[in-house]
Amino acid sequence: MSDLSREHLASQLAEAVAEALREDLGRQERALLVVSGGSTPKPFFTALSRAELPWERVDVTLADERWVAEDAADSNARLVRETLLRGPAEAANFVPLTSDAATPEQGVAEVAERVMALSWPASVVILGMGGDGHTASLFPDSQELGLALSTAEPLVAVRTPSQPQPRITLSADRLHQARRHFLHLSGEDKRSVLGRALAGDDVRELPIRAFLACPLAIYWAP
Numbered sequence: 001m002s003d004l005s006r007e008h009l010a011s012q013l014a015e016a017v018a019e020a021l022r023e024d025l026g027r028q029e030r031a032l033l034v035v036s037g038g039s040t041p042k043p044f045f046t047a048l049s050r051a052e053l054p055w056e057r058v059d060v061t062l063a064d065e066r067w068v069a070e071d072a073a074d075s076n077a078r079l080v081r082e083t084l085l086r087g088p089a090e091a092a093n094f095v096p097l098t099s100d101a102a103t104p105e106q107g108v109a110e111v112a113e114r115v116m117a118l119s120w121p122a123s124v125v126i127l128g129m130g131g132d133g134h135t136a137s138l139f140p141d142s143q144e145l146g147l148a149l150s151t152a153e154p155l156v157a158v159r160t161p162s163q164p165q166p167r168i169t170l171s172a173d174r175l176h177q178a179r180r181h182f183l184h185l186s187g188e189d190k191r192s193v194l195g196r197a198l199a200g201d202d203v204r205e206l207p208i209r210a211f212l213a214c215p216l217a218i219y220w221a222p
């Protein structure tokens, strides 16, 4: 693992995303940025937070979220608040994907209203990928995967044996509603999984495949 190359990749991705936001803000009032959570994005979020742009006109939301309190260690909202919404980017408008409801099934309608009020299509969607080929919370072992891949609804509550927490995720349809898609991943294991995904077409086996047909800028470092 080369930290330097991952840091460099993160900076390159941050520059590309900042440029995309500037471009859209040059012709519309607001721009929507949809980001993924997990561990990979941290250096990217830090680099992007330093970008000089009219952040007060940028809405930021998540591709998915664990249904946990926003101050929980594994909250994606906490990750975004602590690493992206700093410095210049602190002025951005962050829209989290959780509510006070006890479960994502009870909270999904309220969160969907909040998300639908944003300025779609998004300027940018940043996807990550897990070792099982999931992206957002489109997990191959989730009983809601078929729904999340086919519904026109913006959000789906997800439970999956491979994850300790219930989740909420943007649907594949909603994640496709963006002008630009980026896939940010690192390491040899994920490169190998991506290679398998590119060589096949069964989306339910490797859900990242749902995004490999559309223009997708892949940012990978060892």
Ligand SMILES: O=C(O)[C@H](O)[C@@H](O)[C@H](O)[C@H](O)COP(=O)(O)O
Pocket (backbone or CB within 6 Å): 036, 037, 038, 039, 040, 041, 063, 064, 065, 066, 076, 127, 128, 129, 130, 134, 135, 136, 137
């Ligand atoms: O909530 C999440 O965990 C993410 O949205 C998820 O889809 C992530 O992108 C992958 O699981 C990769 O995570 P890592 O970057 O931690 O490998």
